[in-house]
Amino acid sequence: MDKGPGDEVSSGTVNQFGSFDMEATRVGEDSSIQRMIRLVQSADARKAKIVGVADRWATWIVVIALATAVLTWFFTGEPMRAVTILVVFCPCALVLATPTAIMAAIGNATKHGFLVREGDALERLSAVKKLTFDKTGTLTYGTPQVVSAVSFTKEYGEDEIFELAAAAESRSEHPLGKAVVRSLKEQKKKEVMPADEFEMIPGRGVKSVVKGKKILAGTPELLSENGILMEEWHRREAEIYLNQGCTVIYLSEGNIPAGFLALSDTIRKEAGEVIERIKEIGSEPVLLTGDHKSAAMHIAGQLGIMEIHAECLPEDKLNWVNTYEEEKKRVCMIGDGINDAPALKRAFVGIAMGGIGSDIAVEAADIALVSDDIKEIPHLLALSKKMMSTIHYNLFFSMFLNFTAIILAVTGILNPVVGALVHNAGSLAVIINSAFLLKWSAK
Template sequence: MIRFLESLSSWGGVKRDVVFLILSGLALAVSLIDPALFPIHPAWAAILLCGVPILLEAVIGLVTAFDIKADVLVSIALIASVAIGEIFAAGEVAFIMQLGGLLEELTVARARAGIERLVRLTPRTARRLTEAGEEIISADAVRKGDRLRVLPGETVPVDGFILAGQTSINQAVMTGESLPVDKGPGDEVSSGTVNQFGSFDMEAVRVGEDSSIQRYIRLVQSADAGKAKIVGLADRWATWIVVIALSAALLTWLITGEIIRAVTILVVFCPCALVLATPTAIMAAIGNATRHGFLVREGDALERLSSVTQVTFDKTGTLTQGTPAVTAVCSLDPARTWQEVYRLAAGAEARSEHPLGRAVAACWREEHPGEPLPGSEAFQMLPGRGVQARVDGREVLAGSPALLAERGIPQPPELATRAVPWLEQGCTLICLAADGAAAGFLALADQVRPQAAETIRGVKAAGVTPVLLTGDHENAAHTIARALDIPVYQANCRPEDKLDWIDRSQQAGHPVCMVGDGINDAPALKKALVGVAMGGVGSDIAVDAADIALVNDDLRELPHLLRLSRRMMTTIKYNLTFSMALNFAAILLAITGILNPVVGALVHNAGSVLVIVNSARLLGFRQRGT
């Protein structure tokens, strides 16, 4: 038997607790039949397996920090029950308390690997240019003023500015922008961002711990330092419960002279139902949330979510699809239709590696199913500018207005006037020239998710204010906010800007729930009272930093989650009120001698069952009309 218990103790905590509870439950069930059939009362199994850990935890807490928790009163009740021979009562109390402890353990936060993932993003090496040529050095060895070279596909090792070369930089790590940004001499580049196409030379400005990626890692590490963890109410009130229980038991013993009444008071005063009130409701609510596509990673996340007054949304990949699409095609040549401009652009971009180029080709294919892309020859990428190719025998340039200016192609006045409405909506333009003359332009923009508008309406209906925080420029942010009727927005947000906005809001007494998907959202997801990550399209780092992950990316379920969290808190309050009322009623009956320890244990066991049943109703919760 001893070897068996030792082998169980070597298991992981949750598995061991489950086995102990099963064995204890069986022992209590058997003891209800006829304990006299056994040489030792079966309830001793529950006392040893479930009660001894409670006793040890109570003693350690008292000795090391004089920390009075609910387990102190439970320990007193266990010892008193055993002392007067009420073995079943002692075993039953130990079983219920250990069950509540297991449920709480199952709802605690999981270990997160977000910081480790971020550290892996940190560049390891750099190419330093010297008089002797190019050398590979550790990124930590780069010093301010060093001249570095970054090739296509490599990560920028430190912060600095470009000295020579044209390229496109993927800045999603730092800004969340869905599209790479074209860079040239004099433009700044940040560590951790990825060089996509052209090689360039740069001068190091901020290195080591001062670089952007290192500052970002420190933001993520410290962002949740001030996020309060909710303490169990049974433990929060434990000191008063212990004082009241001991006082009532002592007075009853002194007045009546019957120690069994005093022990009964200690047994019925054990906060079993109180301990179960919160974790059972949380577990049921988590089960409900799981059915609606949410993975709740933090045990008290729903409890915190019930108090938020603002929901801040990232734009790219959260409210939008995160991929550009062609929204307009305009011809600037009377001899060409917009369909011909579109066809030439799709042919020129057919072999492009740039996200904008791929978007043009993909949209053309989608709008012309079964029709092959126009053939192209002599294709050439022009990093930071665009592409050139021969399509249907015409020399085609597709890219930025600067590309046309460099090639000496005059831009008609109507280009600026006709492009203004699209630029004001935050669109990106691809200008097209054919055979040395401006032919037209395409406007591309990130597309709003189909369910985004419904989500924003649902959030407002739940009494919460939606807010847009995005790294995109003012026009794009304003367009999305207006389209979705979001009253508050902020554009050009770096990770620290989102962090500061959330911190100011929460300091002002407006708890925030942050919804995001990108690596750049990780600090904000941690800083917010509750972080919700888009689990399907979101980065692993964002999911690791969040309290809740939306697995299927269906934003329409977010209002349900807000309402569920509030219903859960209402259920917890009902549970607490009922359990306390039951305890005080049982105390009065114990004082008068109506209840003995065994019956008292059964009474508050029934109370625990009713608490569990009430919590289980959360599994089927669904707000009417949602």
């Protein structure tokens, strides 16, 4: 956003170019960044912690094993049977069932670019019903690009409008000006024409002379202040792109409107496939963004996201996550910015973009996507569910083996040596089954 004299700026934002004098109106605990930190802390205090089921079961199994061994010795008078019970009923396989699967799944996630910061994050992720996405930097690249060039006159084609605008913006420090120059080089594979008499007008745009022609590039106010009036159909043409959430840079040559460029934060090429795969896995994608409703709806429409919440402040994102949690809908929040940090912390699972993400967002999240490659998110979601099914199988197998072995030990069929072999075989089977997660891949 462009800021001018009298506008408010929040602590934690970044000035892209130029310099300005700032008066602090709120300091210390009242500053924006401190309020954000308090939101993160309050969200953390309300986050549930999961206790491993296997650990609780193992405690009772030890008590049951000791009691059964004593009773068997008392009623049969054979200490060997009691010793066999203690050997086969030691809950090693049960205790190994959960951590081996979790560590194997974490190893798998690491190979796919995820840094799992919380040990039980994958366990929680398997129960998620809604995946809430921030838009900018998560579903989009987070950098504006020229998506269309429109000419108002037969004298210039669309490519020529693009080239004139890039030449006029060639010395600009403004992010949009840099985006125009970068887009020409990347999309058209052309070099920028030289420009003379460059002048930047803060909050308005730029003036330049390109090939002897006076070029203005910027806002409608820049053109009108220089006596260049656009017709109604010019504004209607631009309105089409503005309704899609684009930013428009108007262009004039001499004293006539020449056309405009529409810039937009483009969707990641893999985003559509990611959303479809998430739906197939059984989770519901939600768009939770601070952008205007028109931009949010345009992006959501392209991706097939039905639930949209636009113009969200950090507090609003946090409140939406709270609402879902109160409705018993487990939420995974995926974001990258400082404004996502409270929601990342409060969500049942938080995933932050590790490359472009802010430090506070990564710190608040349970999982960091180091490569920023969102196409791996469906794999992580499916992996968490596979991990839980592996854990459940391990638990069932270990419990079945233990109780079968105890029955055989009580009846005298198993001796301590065979019992030890059965016990170790059970532990080995659980470890091998968990190890398959290391190379597991969702089909």
